[in-house]
Amino acid sequence: MEAGRRTAVVEAWTPPYCTVVGVDTSGGFWYRACSNCERTLPDDHRNPNSNPTCRLCSQRTFAPPSKRLYRLLVSIATVDKVMVVVCFDRAARVLMGCSADEFVDFCRAHPLAAEKAAEVLEGEMCRMTLSPSKKGNAEHLRVAAVEPLRTGFRPVIETLRKMYGVGTSKTKS
Numbered sequence: 001m002e003a004g005r006r007t008a009v010v011e012a013w014t015p016p017y018c019t020v021v022g023v024d025t026s027g028g029f030w031y032r033a034c035s036n037c038e039r040t041l042p043d044d045h046r047n048p049n050s051n052p053t054c055r056l057c058s059q060r061t062f063a064p065p066s067k068r069l070y071r072l073l074v075s076i077a078t079v080d081k082v083m084v085v086v087c088f089d090r091a092a093r094v095l096m097g098c099s100a101d102e103f104v105d106f107c108r109a110h111p112l113a114a115e116k117a118a119e120v121l122e123g124e125m126c127r128m129t130l131s132p133s134k135k136g137n138a139e140h141l142r143v144a145a146v147e148p149l150r151t152g153f154r155p156v157i158e159t160l161r162k163m164y165g166v167g168t169s170k171t172k173s
């Protein structure tokens, strides 16, 4: 995917608060990327052993590993509107508290965890900086930064570990 840069200069927007009203964790909440250059790689979400390699990097490095990155669709309510925004890896990690690879592993061990994660996030109040996609062609605003506002906020994975009684012992990376 190249940068077909259209100068849709709409500025980033930070409403005073956003309340999470829903999170789509029904399967397509992550994508695979080259762990070397972070280019998006094609993937079959139904095949747990799928491990595509980056064609560009594999010319230089032997079989560069791929990794999962978040692409969470989050419904939020701001002062006067409700909308769906897309939360990519850096922002999603703030809410989730772990990498997408770790989260998918957790969901494999605990099949309802993805639904639970969505429930855990519902009602969470955050300050979000929303920006239009750089390519100017995405249907949703992107969460450029997120900061949970609740004092006792815990990342989702911590709440889930507690819920499922998974100890603080190190989970395999």
Ligand SMILES: [Zn+2]
Pocket (backbone or CB within 6 Å): 034, 035, 036, 037, 038, 039, 054, 055, 056, 057, 058, 064
């Ligand atoms: Zn690559």
